Amino acid sequence: MNIAEYKDIYVFCEERENKIHDSSLELLGEAVRLVKDRPSLDYKVVGVVIGDHSDELAKIAGHYGADKVIFLHNENLKHYSTEIYTELFMDVIKNDKPDIILIPATVLGRDLAPRIAARSDTGLTADATKLDFDPENQESALLYVTRPAFGGNLFGTIINETKRPQMTTIRPGVMEPVHGDPERDFQFDKREVNIDHIEDKVKLIDVLQKDNMAVDITKADIILSGGRGIGDNFHVLEECAKMIGAEVGASRGAVDKGFIGKDHQVGQTGKTVRPKVYIACGISGAVQHLAGMEKSDYIIAINKDPDAAIFSVANIGLVGDALEILPLLTEEIRVYRERPY
Amino acid sequence: MNILVLLKQVPDTTEMKIDKEKGTLIREGVPTITNPDDLAGMEVALRLKDQCGAKVTAVTMGPPQAENMLRELYAMGADDAVLLTDRKFSGADTWATSNTLAAYIKQVDFDLIIAGRQAIDGDTAQVGPQTAEKLGLPQISYVDDVLEFSKEKIVVKKALENNYEVLECPLPCVITTLSTIAKPRYMRVNGISHAFEKDITIKTFDDLNIDPTIIGLKGSPTKVKKTFTKEVHSNSDILNLDGKASARKVAEILMDMNFIGK
Incomplete structure (x- = not known):
């Protein structure tokens, strides 16, 4: 050669x-x-x-x-x-x-x-x-x-x-x-080009849509993401996401446990995202997760553990329980939106 | 009907720790597992066996310790297990690995080859298709369901980013499976006792009729120039506030960035 x-x-x-x-x-x-x-x-x-x-x-x-x-x-x-x-x-x-x-x-x-x-x-x-x-x-x-x-x-x-x-x-x-x-x-x-001489034995029979509308979190400006710490409470994230105009993301841990669908997964084996704001809730910050979100413009991390690795990539870290903070945030924004002036 | 399942024993990457001083992986004490996509592929093969009476052979290339994985696969219900092991095979990239696997597979009878889509240590998804190429077989990757299976053909559902394709292919062919395709069965009690009585077929370099220049580290076109771990930077403000104040802080950030309109 x-x-x-x-x-x-x-x-x-x-x-x-x-x-x-x-x-x-x-x-x-x-x-x-x-x-x-x-x-x-x-x-x-x-x-x-x-x-x-x-x-x-x-x-x-x-x-x-x-x-x-x-x-x-x-x-x-x-x-x-x-x-x-x-x-x-x-x-x-x-x-x-x-x-x-x-x-x-x-x-x-x-x-x-x-x-x-x-x-x-x-x-x-x-x-x-x-x-x-x-x-x-x-x-x-x-x-x-x-x-x-x-x-x-x-x-x-x-x-x-x-x-x-x-x-x-x-x-x-x-x-x-x-x-x-x-x-x-x-x-x-x-x-x-001539393709008559090339035979692909694999034949396409049908195209099926995915059951639920596939979520494309890579296009979102704000991603509100949850980890294993959220457990079976992803509805809390969904309600908050709706209010602030975010898409819901998740760590591999949360997806593997079946708390939320694979389309939402951020990280090495999920999607790479770079939203304007990434809010990580109850995500410890495994390297494989960080690989998928660390290029976000602004990262907010909420975690009960002050030593969680996620804080090392965050612009701002809040030590606390996301399940307590998120409903308060939803309420805060709702009140703001409904203000009379 | 003969089904070959290609599998790899991998370190459990969720258990990996980093030596921050040295900037290297700590590999001691990290448990090994059967790669999840491959294990799901084994389950698919066993289900086809349950339905159609196929013979299922597990094939792996790896160090002698990979025998442990093969014993577990016997306990699940594999009929045969083959370990391709030789120092000459080690350090192979995906191309050299495929050459080795294909050299073995050319010696045996088969109707269908099932490989996991990708392994969690490298995440390349290349060995399945490259082995198919070296055997001159058609391939369907990212298979999420087997819809039909007979002596003549297989019909599968392939998962793409936004939809599925239903694809049909005559046998023999190669499919690569996603871990979601099937939940692996547990090892059976009588299977476990069997697992230690059964022989594992060992194949070394001398058993495969293969050109030594296309295998192992030396035969690999891609080389690892260097490895490094990620530097962790610490630039964040970490605040200890009560719930209400935390919520307000996040709200303020979003408002400052003009995300929250009326």
């Missing part, structure tokens, strides 16, 4: 609901930052879009930072297929020789990335939270990929010196997208 032949940062752009999903826009933003940080490489950011989508959709990748958009188009490619996407991506690897491939660590990305990496016999790092070029050599294109392991208790920086492309999946919600600009210049490389 001649590593020097491989160039540029490729970002797999996942379509969802006729848009390029935020998690992919974040990766385009991160790729732009990486390329700018190492101008000596003269690398481009290349967005890869696959499917039967419109040109307009594929071009969004260009608006969000791709210097070039490769659009693998086939009008019969109506939904994701592990095998077809892998084969099509393999053709890009063979023809275009990407040095780096970034894939969002969504359910789709985590299905596709290992398949591509194994077929091209290269390394793959999962669920990265930080990317940098080799800090010790300013000319190097070696990617330093940092990711949490052991439930967020430990961080590892992973490198792949021997194989190309360097592949990694990246946690949604961690990287920053660039501002989208429809006037931005980029190269649009649309390729009509």
